[in-house]
Amino acid sequence: MSETNFTILDGGMGRELHRMGAPFKQPEWSALALMAAPDTVTRAHQRFADAGAEVITTNSYALVPFHIGEAKFKAEGRFLADLAGGLARKVADGSKRKVLVAGSLPPLFGSYRPDLVDEAKAPAIIRPLIDGLSPHVDLWLAETQSCLAEARFARQTLSEDKRAFWVSFTLDDDNPDLTRPKLRSGECVAAVVTAMLELGVDAILFNCSQPEIMAGAVDAARSVRDARGSEARIGVYANAFPPQRDEAANKGLSNIRADLTPDRYAEFAMDWRERGAHIIGGCCGIGPEHIAALKAMQD
Template sequence: MTQVLILDGGTGRELARSGAPFRQPEWSALALIEAPEYVSRVHHAYIAAGADVITTNSYAVVPFHISEERFARDGARLAALAGRLAREAADGAARPVRVAGSLPPVCGSYRPDLVDLDRARPVLEVLVEALAPHVDHWQAETLSALAEAELVARLVAGTGKPLWLSFTLQDEDTGAAPALRSGESVEEAVDLALRAGAQALLFNCSQPEVMLSAVEQARAAGAAGRALPIGVYANAFPPMNSDSEANSGLDPIREDLTPEGYAAFARAWAQAGASIIGGCCGIGPEHIAELARLRATA
């Protein structure tokens, strides 16, 4: 893992664990609204753990979580605050730390059937404009369908910031090849990422067991040969079925995914060709510290 770039872990769970204001429907956005110092603490915790990249706390700054009315009134301000808090934490670090601008699936996570590009476009436009001064690259994450990625690629094209595309995968054990939650293939995701000029292709917010085959499929589809870095940041949930909704509540966390247990998966991803590794929901600073330790001792 000597050449692996280390991402941070999940933000929402870590905010809740740290005692930040946290409830539905606002989820991780509530800390931005009521107690932004907790967001800064989470960023600093991941930097101290060894993360090379921290992610803006903008995932829940969407009408789905904070309501249409609040988003219209405060969405741009809250997104800008999320960007500024991450930038300040990164700039205050004793070593180089990058800031990823989180661009979420606007109409609901894990639900390709709810994708509505006309609804998503104006929301993403607000997020992109507000975050742009603060981020080093865009991280469109937990994408369920290729259409979401295509929209983001168009919207950030004029910002001059690199784009990373990250897809969530089907968790149900069908025995089939890994696929996006829409049923579209990893090969199609690789093709889109290359056509869109993305600078990395990642898989996130799915269980660790499905990630290895996705990395292998991405490499087989030519990602490695065309210098498209592959990344993984899995969650710590049990498998999520197709009718699940991310962030609908605090889902149980698997007991086997200790820092050491998660690192065992990470080693396999790195050996298969992943060069960007971090964590998603339920993966905390202690997990990231173990990844950093492994990299340092490899």
């Protein structure tokens, strides 16, 4: 793939649902719309597809006990994952151009919480998600991973699945050294990328962090990838929030940066592309208008 081409992801589903007036609050977050008004999820997917997204991500990010509760997850987790997958699949299949569906495998124990990762409890959470999503998705996306352990677990769980496996890490927004990016766990990006390439992932992305810090992560990932002779792709989908900590990320709505207009976001995206990112979209607060600006870049 040439340096001028890239695949366009969708944007932040949760904030788009909120903007549409869908049922939306913590702790359920984006799962509430799926449970109470699934038609709004379909319309949100459609908005991103119409804006130019070539990959839409299932609305399964909040389908974990952390958000919907242990009892609800045990009783309905697989059903809701199947519903989320089916809604995205319907929009993709109805598109006039090719649109892929990425099955979102979220942080199983809460966003930005590497301290809560428990591999002994993880199988009981990830398996219903995989089983529900599997009939509908073209590829897997383990996203907003804050430490290597949770990403490694997701990859190993799907090691026998022949579909592409993408993994996306959230970065430490407060790290003052932009040339040495690290995850929210404190692990350095270069070491994490090395470990994931050894597990045979198809793409390594960075998401749910400030756009200003993504360039260093792309540089680090590309350096490791090229040194290993890997063909894994690199991607970015940043958020539109001020720097976030775990207590803010899991408690309520954050303010959207007024300066991160679609044109400004496209400027960041152009830089990421020139550095070697070939998958670009948006996370929290990045809407269809931003995705349309990426599409204009591609055209």
